[in-house]
Amino acid sequence: MSRYGRTGQLIRLAFRRDRFRILMWIIILAALMASVAWKFEDIYGTQSEIAAIKGTLASPGIVAMFGAFSFKGKVTTAEIFANEMLLFMALIQVVMNLALSVHATRGEEDLGITELVRSHAVGTDAPLAAAAWELVIVNGLLGILYSVGLTAANMPGASLEGNWLIGIGLAATGLLFGFLGLLMAQIADHSASATGLAYTLFGISYLARMITDVQHPRLTWWSPLGWVEKLAPYNDANWMPVWLSLATALILFGLAVMANNRRDLGAGALTTRPGKSRASAFLRGPLSLLWRRQRNVIIAWILAVIIFGIAYGTVFNTIGDILKTNPTMQQVFGAAMVHEANHKVLLSFTSLLAVVMAAVATIPGIQLILKAHTDETRGWLEAVYARPVSRTRLFFSYVGPAFLTSTLAYIGGLGGIVVMGDASLDHVKDGISAHEFWQGIAGQLPEIWVFLGIAVLLVGCWPRIKTFTWLYLALGFVSVYMGSLLKLPDWVKNVTPAGWMPRIPQHAVNWTTFSWMIGLAIVLVIVGWLGYRRRDLQMR
């Protein structure tokens, strides 16, 4: 029996198992790319519109978020499109690949399914190879759909080569991180830590590309995530990043196979150590149980968000110094005006970052709330329910830490930006003041709490559709993050709580909106809690 025996059958099985999630990802990603491309000529069709956005895209703040791209000669609609969309689409595609790759390998192993499969006449590397093929096919299909969609949209300035370069380039980037996920699944000994490791590396690539983009764009070649920026599909098509990504992906797959052949099934390179034979005095109820199980995750999230903020803060001195891009300004307007302008730029940059931070900080909170239902279906709560522990107590043992984690993560993240950012400035007065910082906190917390409230509502009343929370958060993030660049109509932004508050600290907090959003969050939690007390629990 060859080491890859029956890989084909396992590939078919993988597609049957994951058909809904694959279908959902492909539809959302392909539709996003095609619809934006389709609308793009209306948004940035004329030379004056292009000239205006070109200036915005060259500003360091936007470079930090969307990547550094070089423009040559007459800039076309298609080039603006590539600049705004490439990195953004790559990020979503990486998230998809990490989810699919860990799910298809370590996730199956955790459930004991791999053990069952491997007991049949199936090659030792066949499950891994099947997961790899699954990723190749999904990314390939997406790449083709992107290229076809872009060709159909036919933006001014687009070329056939550029369209295919975008499709294949994004597919290659996706594959690279997907195979990174496969490798991490072999190194870690369960899916949560595999995901954690993969996201850590992904985060490092992202921060590396951001810092290099703002300061020395040539160094961005050192970050795999930065390669996607180097495609320059419509002005100077470069296939090098594609070959680099594919070669790296192959190396990662080779390493994954090596790791797979050296380890025992169910174990990883990082092994589980024996622990205490007695519980500590601290571990005594559902709340401390959640902390004991999730403390690493909670601490890691808060730290990661703070580090993320600090990394963003390091680019303040480049962004908040207009004289670097416009040296004659001081002679014309005087020092006071320049400082005023610097402050405005930083406020606007911080407002955009606050949106990102709020979305990122909401993720661990939603995860904890949804965990209440995941733990329920896994049977882990059956033993707790059989004790004199009320449902209310159990429910709030998840909900409370969730709200606290998201709140702390957001404050930490924004704090990291502001503290590091202000420290990096030559002229501290240009930076974000304490008052503006707290405005920034008050501006986004209601939104975070409403999103968490929706998760609570769904887990309490309709747990089957809990995944909807992620879609809703993603919609909220995209509509605000990309909203102004894509000139989305206001109603799109207002569909989710992310758009209900004005941009803060650029604008002042609207305390009426603040109050009723908090009220709404409280109502959502109460309704969810009532539902949770009434419904049947789901057991295996």
Add this chain to the structure above:
Amino acid sequence: MATQPILQIHQLQKKFGRFQALKDITFSVNAGEVFGFIGPNGAGKSTTIRVLLGLIRATGGSATIFGQDVWHDSVTIHQRLAYVPGDVYLWPNLTGGEIIDLLLKMNGTAHSDKTDALIKQFGLDPTKKARTYSKGNRQKVALIAAFSQDADFYIFDEPTSGLDPLNERVFQEAVLDLKQRGKAVLLSSHILSEVERMCDRIGIIREGQIIETGSLAEMRHLTRTMVTVTLGDDFDVTTLPGVHGVTAGHQAHEWQFAVEDSQLATIMATLAQHQVMALQSTPPTLEDLFMHYYTGKE
């Protein structure tokens, strides 16, 4: 106290959407009694137990433990109740020892000498992470936590399905000890020999209905005794009244047949006139009863 049952279920019903999982469940469990709850997969055993624990809400009928409603007063009831689920799922990144202590603390009790003794008896390594435990070891964790607890009512849902014979015996001894101390036990099991050995009364459930309750002795009267006899002459036993499923044995004049209990005395008298050389009679085992109730009425 002794006269009032610990658990009382009356015409309990549960619907999942259109599917009627429980149609009519009625039985009770008294103090100092081990009640065996048997039935095939999917008959409703675990659903009944989950209603009793207040995990799911009954759609009809009533169920009380210690005289209190299982849904509304679940938290109060659980203070004096211990439960071991059929499939034990444990938090993968905690050790077995930590989980045992945690479960005890959630009942307001603590790790005691008894806990240590149980860990030793069951042969559990409490320092291992739950992720690495086999099914049997996961069950041991739940069993140790349940037996170290000083409850008045114990519910076991197929607790020994992953245990080896040695641990199965430890379990049985621990249950008999509970019984002697006047505790009430509800034991749902597939291992009929275990139920037969330990249970005072038995309830048989089929398709969401309790079809029989009573002691094993009472139930035996409802069925037939198997008789194997070797006679000294050519007597044809098929002529006897109340005899069923007659087959010829391996030797000449050897017969096997089933007798209705009501006819046993007359048949023995008749057989005695035909030079009985060997006679074996076996009362129906619980397995026979089980088959009797499930494979139709034969």
